[in-house]
Amino acid sequence: MKPSNGNTLFSLYKKDLLSVKFESLMILATIFLGHLYFSYKILTGWPEPTILGVTSTIFFIVMFVIFIGTFTSVSREWSNNTIYLVMSLPVSGKKIFLSKLLAVMTQLVILGGASILVGSLLSSYFLGADIIAQVFGFFSTHQLLKVLVMGIILLFFGIIQIILVAFFSTMVGRAFKKFSWLITFFTFIFTNIFIGKINEFLLKALIAPVDRHLSIIGSTNFDGQFLVESGLTTQFFLLQLTIILLISTGLFFLTAMIYDKKIEL
Amino acid sequence: MIELKGVTKTFGSTIALDNVSINIPEGKIIGILGPNGSGKSTLLKMLVGLNKPNHGNIFINGQQIGVQTKSFISYLPEIDYLYPWMTIQQAADFVKSFYEDWDENKYKELVEFLELQPSMVIKKVSKGMRAKAKLLLSFSRNAKLILLDEPLSGIDILTRDKIIETIIRDYRAGDQSILITTHEVREVEGILDEVIFIRRGQIALEGNVEELRYQRQASLVEIMKEVYTHETI
Amino acid sequence: MDFDHGRPIYLQIIDYIKKQIITRNLKIGDKVPSQRELAQQLKVNPNTVQRAYREMENMQLAETIRGQGTFIVKRGELLKELQGEMAGTLLKNFILEMQSLGYDDQEILGLVEKYQQDLKEEIK
Numbered sequence: 001m002k003p004s005n006g007n008t009l010f011s012l013y014k015k016d017l018l019s020v021k022f023e024s025l026m027i028l029a030t031i032f033l034g035h036l037y038f039s040y041k042i043l044t045g046w047p048e049p050t051i052l053g054v055t056s057t058i059f060f061i062v063m064f065v066i067f068i069g070t071f072t073s074v075s076r077e078w079s080n081n082t083i084y085l086v087m088s089l090p091v092s093g094k095k096i097f098l099s100k101l102l103a104v105m106t107q108l109v110i111l112g113g114a115s116i117l118v119g120s121l122l123s124s125y126f127l128g129a130d131i132i133a134q135v136f137g138f139f140s141t142h143q144l145l146k147v148l149v150m151g152i153i154l155l156f157f158g159i160i161q162i163i164l165v166a167f168f169s170t171m172v173g174r175a176f177k178k179f180s181w182l183i184t185f186f187t188f189i190f191t192n193i194f195i196g197k198i199n200e201f202l203l204k205a206l207i208a209p210v211d212r213h214l215s216i217i218g219s220t221n222f223d224g225q226f227l228v229e230s231g232l233t234t235q236f237f238l239l240q241l242t243i244i245l246l247i248s249t250g251l252f253f254l255t256a257m258i259y260d261k262k263i264e265l
Numbered sequence: 266m267i268e269l270k271g272v273t274k275t276f277g278s279t280i281a282l283d284n285v286s287i288n289i290p291e292g293k294i295i296g297i298l299g300p301n302g303s304g305k306s307t308l309l310k311m312l313v314g315l316n317k318p319n320h321g322n323i324f325i326n327g328q329q330i331g332v333q334t335k336s337f338i339s340y341l342p343e344i345d346y347l348y349p350w351m352t353i354q355q356a357a358d359f360v361k362s363f364y365e366d367w368d369e370n371k372y373k374e375l376v377e378f379l380e381l382q383p384s385m386v387i388k389k390v391s392k393g394m395r396a397k398a399k400l401l402l403s404f405s406r407n408a409k410l411i412l413l414d415e416p417l418s419g420i421d422i423l424t425r426d427k428i429i430e431t432i433i434r435d436y437r438a439g440d441q442s443i444l445i446t447t448h449e450v451r452e453v454e455g456i457l458d459e460v461i462f463i464r465r466g467q468i469a470l471e472g473n474v475e476e477l478r479y480q481r482q483a484s485l486v487e488i489m490k491e492v493y494t495h496e497t498i
Numbered sequence: 499m500d501f502d503h504g505r506p507i508y509l510q511i512i513d514y515i516k517k518q519i520i521t522r523n524l525k526i527g528d529k530v531p532s533q534r535e536l537a538q539q540l541k542v543n544p545n546t547v548q549r550a551y552r553e554m555e556n557m558q559l560a561e562t563i564r565g566q567g568t569f570i571v572k573r574g575e576l577l578k579e580l581q582g583e584m585a586g587t588l589l590k591n592f593i594l595e596m597q598s599l600g601y602d603d604q605e606i607l608g609l610v611e612k613y614q615q616d617l618k619e620e621i622k
Contacts, residue, residue, distance in 0.1 A: 011362040084346035090336035265315040438544040456543040475506040484503030
């Protein structure tokens with residue numbers, strides 16, 4: 001029975017997920033316990049709005065920890081010596097990194113989602129459910145829903161890009177016998193800077209000056225709410241998304257190529 | 266079947282393999298012998314793509330090393346390379362999904378023969394068990410080429426016997442090739458068809474084992490001592 | 499079974515089969531274990547066993563019938579031949595060794611008789 005592409009990818013994905021089972025459960029526990037602890041604090045005196053700060057902080061910590069896990073997802077194969085198994089398998093680097101990408105994304109979605117869920121529930125409890133309705137109404141009446149969706153899409157693919165930069169950096173690091181971590185670190189930083197520059201260059205070159213910037217005009221009206229207007233046009237969105245996708249794809253193939261051709265044990 | 270043409274491999278200033286050219290025939294059990302650091306492990310690693318030569322070419326069945334060649338090779342490195350958190354069954358399920366030549370019946374038989382339990386967690390069992398687990402996964406396939414890197418090192422005598430028996434029991438002479446590197450020559454003498462002695466990155470001696478025994482009226486152990494203490498054969 | 503790795507193993511396998519015949523464990527016309535079985539039993543390479551079997555066919559010690567296996571040839575004199583062969587090797591080695599100890603032919607014969615007697619007494 002010839003192993004199908006789907007089969008092998010799923011096997012790798014399952015393995016990559018199970019590898020982080022323990023850490024993920026720890027993060028999940030932290031999400032619940034963290035929210036629980038601060039809820040207790042709020043119930044015993046802290047002002048209600050702090051729930052928003054607490055939720056956001058916990059969320060970003062979770063995102064950050066998972067992001068660090070991107071690096072360990074690769075380095076762990078070396079420290080466990082399982083890289084000997086992986087490299088001797090009849091699979092290309094593309095599948096290996098696709099699997100790892102999917103595993104990290106799964107973590108982000110599930111754990112990030114859990115954080116957002118718990119956070120939203122507690123926020124609506126402490127701040128009243130109508131606040132959520134108000135916020136939602138606010139967004140839909142001001143054409144901001146479209147902006148929000150486009151922003152989320154860009155954020156989503158932006159996260160994928162960062163993960164791919166992380167994978168790329170680990171492969172560059174591993175291509176050298178010494179100072180792997182240092183090289184990974186600097187490659188990560190410089191690649192991001194480099195991508196930023198390319199991004200800027202392409203945007204400047206391809207968008208007419210008038211729509212060049214994402215302009216956010218914030219102004220307060222008389223009852224203290226922020227009015228957010230943006231100059232974010234669909235054209236900008238599509239262009240930025242294309243750039244992100246192209247860079248991501250390039251990084252992905254480059255990473256797989258380094259693995260296939262340059263990595264030695 | 267395996268062709269090395271002018272293969273050189275260096276690690277920094279160390280020369281692991283020095284302009285090695287050799288044809289390794291199909292369907293035999295071949296011992297690649299030599300002291301530590303002589304380049305034997307490197308040779309095996311190159312066959313399965315874990316190392317690339319600095320110079321020269323390697324062809325397996327006329328193909329370059331890659332995903333295609335890996336699909337019919339079973340590689341057993343000296344180190345523990347299985348996911349420590351997996352059970353033996355999980356490891357088997359993982360490996361089996363990548364190979365067409367996985368043989369479920371062989372797997373079931375070998376599990377019993379090697380006295381392992383599929384529910385054993387790899388990081389929790391003894392070294393001998395881990396060695397058997399590695400062997401189990403390698404031999405539950407009908408791979409065309411099996412590469413064993415020091416399969417007996419650090420293993421107790423009884424387990425060694427089991428390992429040798431496992432190697433012989435399903436071996437398809439003439440069809441399957443097994444390459445074994447070891448410095449425990451005594452243990453594997455009985456099962457080798459051909460031998461290649463590597464000394465400081467070069468091939469010092471190669472040939473059919475029985476013929477060498479006949480010609481030199483000596484065991485491989487004795488021949489090996491000769492090869493490595495005299496500069497010329 | 500322990501092999502002397504200083505001699506070709508396939509020859510030792512043939513010796514082993516011959517001994518089996520002499521000690522009547524294997525009779526004329528009997529089926530010998532399959533190559534794979536013997537390889538596993540003796541813990542040697544199946545290729546080596548194959549070579550031994552091939553040699554035995556050349557020596558007309560055994561014959562392979564397709565689909566059925568390998569059998570000791572049905573030659574009535576086989577047993578006597580093998581016994582004679584083995585005895586010859588033993589005796590030649592014995593004589594040479596005794597000579598290297600310094601005994602001459604007469605002394606050797608004398609000693610042989612003496613020890614035959616001793617053995618008979620020991621059995622009683």
